[in-house]
Amino acid sequence: IEVYKAGMISTKVTVTVAEKVVAGEIRAQAEDGTCEGAAIGETDTKIIKRTTNGGETCTAQWEAEAVLTIKFSAEKAGAYSVYLNGRAGGQYGMSNIDDLKAVIEVKVNNVAIAIPDAFAISGRTFTDYLLGNANLTVGENTIEVKAIGESDTAPNIDFFKLVPNA
Numbered sequence: 001i002e003v004y005k006a007g008m009i010s011t012k013v014t015v016t017v018a019e020k021v022v023a024g025e026i027r028a029q030a031e032d033g034t035c036e037g038a039a040i041g042e043t044d045t046k047i048i049k050r051t052t053n054g055g056e057t058c059t060a061q062w063e064a065e066a067v068l069t070i071k072f073s074a075e076k077a078g079a080y081s082v083y084l085n086g087r088a089g090g091q092y093g094m095s096n097i098d099d100l101k102a103v104i105e106v107k108v109n110n111v112a113i114a115i116p117d118a119f120a121i122s123g124r125t126f127t128d129y130l131l132g133n134a135n136l137t138v139g140e141n142t143i144e145v146k147a148i149g150e151s152d153t154a155p156n157i158d159f160f161k162l163v164p165n166a
Contacts, residue, residue: 024076026136026162028143030059033070040068047147052156056126058086062147062154070143070160074136080162082106082113082143083128086155088121103153105146108134121155128161136162 031040031049040049040059046066047059059068088100100121106113113132121129147154 022163024164026072026074026080028070028072028160028162029057030068030070030157030159031057032072033059033068033143035066035068047154056158058126058156058158059154060156061152063151064147064149064153066147066154068145068157070145072141072143073139074141074162075138076164077136077138079133079165080136081165082108082131082134083161083163084131084155084157085126085128085159085161086121086157087124087126088155100153100155102155103147103149104155105148106131107142107144107146109137109141110144111135126156126158133165134162 033040035045035047038045040047046063047068048061049057050060051057084106086102088102102115102119102121104115106115111134113134115131119129119131121127143160145154145157
């Protein structure tokens with residue numbers, strides 16, 4: 001922003017607009033999860049962790065029926081909106097994908113989130129997608145993501161964002 005008035009010295013101020021911080025928001029990182037009991041990225045796991053050209057760390061190359069389990073802690077119990085931060089493009093073997101009908105099942109604390117049949121992840125940029133609502137307990141909570149159908153039908157996932165409902 002530049003401010004000036006005739007006869008006075010002008011001044012410039014840089015303003016940085018950042019993502020809104022929501023009190024009580026939880027970010028559950030995908031790379032902290034496990035796949036079939038093994039750490040993501042270990043040899044022979046059905047989901048791998050990789051770092052993208054943009055520097056994001058995400059899960060990719062999902063095999064059919066693979067399950068990603070993420071454990072995280074909540075300080076406050078209650079209803080939360082659950083967002084998946086992911087993208088379609090960049091799947092191994094499917095690098096030119098721009099739209100992906102994400103064939104996944106998501107459970108929070110063993111309760112399924114009703115994801116619409118038409119749910120799709122678009123583009124090659126990591127974006128937040130609202131999945132639905134879930135109830136959290138104080139202390140440890142679990143997100144389970146299951147790939148349903150053929151291999152590579154689950155999105156690249158960077159993290160899950162859980163925002164307390166007002």
